[in-house]
Amino acid sequence: xxxxxxxxxxxxxxxxxxxxxxxxxxxxxxxxxxxxxxxxxxxxxxxxxxxxxxxxxxxxxxxxxxxxxxxxxxxxxxxxxxxxxxxxxxxxxxxxxxxxxxxxxxxxxxxxxxxxxxxxxxxxxxxxxxxxxxxxxxxxxxxxxxxxxxxxxxxxxxxxxxxxxxxxxxxxxxxxxxxxxxxxxxxxxxxxxxxxxxxxxxxxxxxxxxxxxxxxxxxxxxxxxxxxxxxxxxxxxxxxxxxxxxxxxxxxxxxxxxxxxxxxxxxxxxxxxxxxxxxxxxxxxxxxxxxxxxxxxxxxxxxxxxxxxxxxxxxxxxxxx
Amino acid sequence: xxxxxxxxxxxxxxxxxxxxxxxxxxxxxxxxxxxxxxxxxxxxxxxxxxxxxxxxxxxxxxxxxxxxxxxxxxxxxxxxxxxxxxxxxxxxxxxxxxxxxxxxxxxxxxxxxxxxxxxxxxxxxxxxxxxxxxxxxxxxxxxxxxxxxxxxxxxxxxxxxxxxxxxxxxxxxxxxxxxxxxxxxxxxxxxxxxxxxxxxxxxxxxxxxxxxxxxxxxxxxxxxxxxxxxxxxxxxxxxxxxxxxxxxxxxxxxxxxx
Numbered sequence: 001x002x003x004x005x006x007x008x009x010x011x012x013x014x015x016x017x018x019x020x021x022x023x024x025x026x027x028x029x030x031x032x033x034x035x036x037x038x039x040x041x042x043x044x045x046x047x048x049x050x051x052x053x054x055x056x057x058x059x060x061x062x063x064x065x066x067x068x069x070x071x072x073x074x075x076x077x078x079x080x081x082x083x084x085x086x087x088x089x090x091x092x093x094x095x096x097x098x099x100x101x102x103x104x105x106x107x108x109x110x111x112x113x114x115x116x117x118x119x120x121x122x123x124x125x126x127x128x129x130x131x132x133x134x135x136x137x138x139x140x141x142x143x144x145x146x147x148x149x150x151x152x153x154x155x156x157x158x159x160x161x162x163x164x165x166x167x168x169x170x171x172x173x174x175x176x177x178x179x180x181x182x183x184x185x186x187x188x189x190x191x192x193x194x195x196x197x198x199x200x201x202x203x204x205x206x207x208x209x210x211x212x213x214x215x216x217x218x219x220x221x222x223x224x225x226x227x228x229x230x231x232x233x234x235x236x237x238x239x240x241x242x243x244x245x246x247x248x249x250x251x252x253x254x255x256x257x258x259x260x261x262x263x264x265x266x267x268x269x270x271x272x273x274x275x276x277x278x279x280x281x282x283x284x285x286x287x288x289x290x291x292x293x294x295x296x297x298x299x300x301x302x303x304x305x306x307x308x309x310x311x312x313x314x315x316x317x318x319x320x321x
Numbered sequence: 322x323x324x325x326x327x328x329x330x331x332x333x334x335x336x337x338x339x340x341x342x343x344x345x346x347x348x349x350x351x352x353x354x355x356x357x358x359x360x361x362x363x364x365x366x367x368x369x370x371x372x373x374x375x376x377x378x379x380x381x382x383x384x385x386x387x388x389x390x391x392x393x394x395x396x397x398x399x400x401x402x403x404x405x406x407x408x409x410x411x412x413x414x415x416x417x418x419x420x421x422x423x424x425x426x427x428x429x430x431x432x433x434x435x436x437x438x439x440x441x442x443x444x445x446x447x448x449x450x451x452x453x454x455x456x457x458x459x460x461x462x463x464x465x466x467x468x469x470x471x472x473x474x475x476x477x478x479x480x481x482x483x484x485x486x487x488x489x490x491x492x493x494x495x496x497x498x499x500x501x502x503x504x505x506x507x508x509x510x511x512x513x514x515x516x517x518x519x520x521x522x523x524x525x526x527x528x529x530x531x532x533x534x535x536x537x538x539x540x541x542x543x544x545x546x547x548x549x550x551x552x553x554x555x556x557x558x559x560x561x562x563x564x565x566x567x568x569x570x571x572x573x574x575x576x577x578x579x
Contacts, residue, residue, distance in 0.1 A: 031447060036542060062447045064528045065538060076443035166544045173360040260543060
């Protein structure tokens with residue numbers, strides 16, 4: 001009996017050691033808007049490549065139909081972070097006392113483009129005099145871009161809200177609106193088929209190129225409680241972006257499968273519409289121009305103070321090696 | 322018996338008219354799709370929709386999503402149905418409570434329930450809980466109001482008989498009230514099922530990573546209209562089937578025949 005006891009103890013210890021995980025995996029619940037866009041696919045592609053797992057993070061990704069639905073669960077503490085939340089919306093929610101913090105930039109500049117029917121005589125923005133030009137909804141990033149177009153190119157076209165890219169395409173093809181908007185990969189098939197032509201890209205407006213239009217937000221309390229987890233999350237996020245712009249062909253294959261487009265289209269989306277700088281997460285740019293716009297669009301009553309901005313924007317900087 | 326029943330059903334003028342309506346709709350759709358009068362990608366041909374439906378029904382992934390949505394609707398209907406029934410019975414029995422609360426139900430009933438979705442997210446999270454809650458909330462009102470109306474329509478003689486036999490509350494509910502108010506209640510459940518489907522799917526389109534609503538909004542956002550219509554048709558057929566099943570289980574067929 002005495003000779004068996006140490007063996008049994010060793011066996012039990014071995015079983016317990018093998019059953020225990022090598023390291024605790026932290027779970028993060030994310031709400032993500034704009035499913036299918038290249039810039040909102042970072043967590044999807046990074047997870048598929050095992051990058052988040054490498055940092056002991058497991059993601060539960062829930063897709064939403066817009067910035068509001070992305071933000072609400074974060075404010076309610078039902079999601080840890082929200083991706084692709086409009087910067088103005090995040091600022092507005094914070095100003096109203098919502099426990100929300102911006103932890104990273106999600107899109108600086110925009111890949112959205114404006115198009116017209118190929119049968120229409122509109123070839124550039126200058127041809128839009130007396131015509132209608134679409135944006136999604138009041139206060140959205142596309143609204144800001146159309147305002148920027150109007151200012152920079154002295155346009156006289158009438159801005160018209162048309163909703164999402166699907167509804168906008170229908171409106172353009174049925175001549176209800178002259179110029180529509182879309183975000184790739186949406187519309188690339190129609191361009192290839194010769195139904196529509198691009199007449200402007202969001203980045204044609206100087207103002208847009210330097211603006212962080214969408215952010216990653218977290219609940220203030222969750223951020224406080226899981227600061228170290230968020231730091232690891234952001235590290236994995238940065239590595240995922242590097243992976244997305246690497247020569248690894250798997251990333252294009254995974255994105256094509258995720259969105260349901262051909263690999264050629266997926267590659268075109270990345271190479272022609274989304275420069276890597278658009279996805280940089282470490283700086284919120286263009287606040288000087290966005291705060292007055294937030295006031296004008298009634299997101300806030302007055303521009304935020306420096307102290308308020310410092311509390312709102314808590315970028316999770318990369319760890320220094 | 323069955324072989325004789327089928328031709329008899331086809332010979333029924335109502336059935337014939339229904340078939341004609343469906344065929345007219347299909348032919349009109351196809352003519353519009355081919356005419357070029359409407360944007361063709363929004364009104365795809367029946368062939369394209371049929372192809373998309375074949376692909377959809379051949380995909381095991383679709384059945385997973387369908388299962389998710391069905392379980393959310395089923396759970397929502399069960400919770401909303403039972404609470405609606407209980408509330409309806411209480412309101413139907415108690416005149417004071419009815420006068421106090423029933424008008425609120427009438428006011429809240431037609432309110433678009435999606436406005437409560439942020440509250441549901443706060444209470445039940447971003448997972449299936451908030452979708453079930455939307456289904457529950459949606460079906461509660463028609464079921465409660467139908468049950469209350471059904472209670473008031475019960476023959477007073479039946480109630481007096483139950484009381485003269487000194488039936489307790491449970492016996493009164495199970496032996497007198499529920500059997501006597503079956504038909505209006507089942508009609509309420511059928512209405513409730515419809516709005517539970519709408520509420521749950523709407524919630525899935527807003528915030529989800531699974532379910533038929535999620536698939537529909539994905540197809541729409543990619544402008545994959547044939548796939549979207551295919552999913553809507555399948556959903557429509559399933560809703561008809563579920564509705565008929567509820568009607569049959571509730572004995573509405575026998576009422577119609579009578």
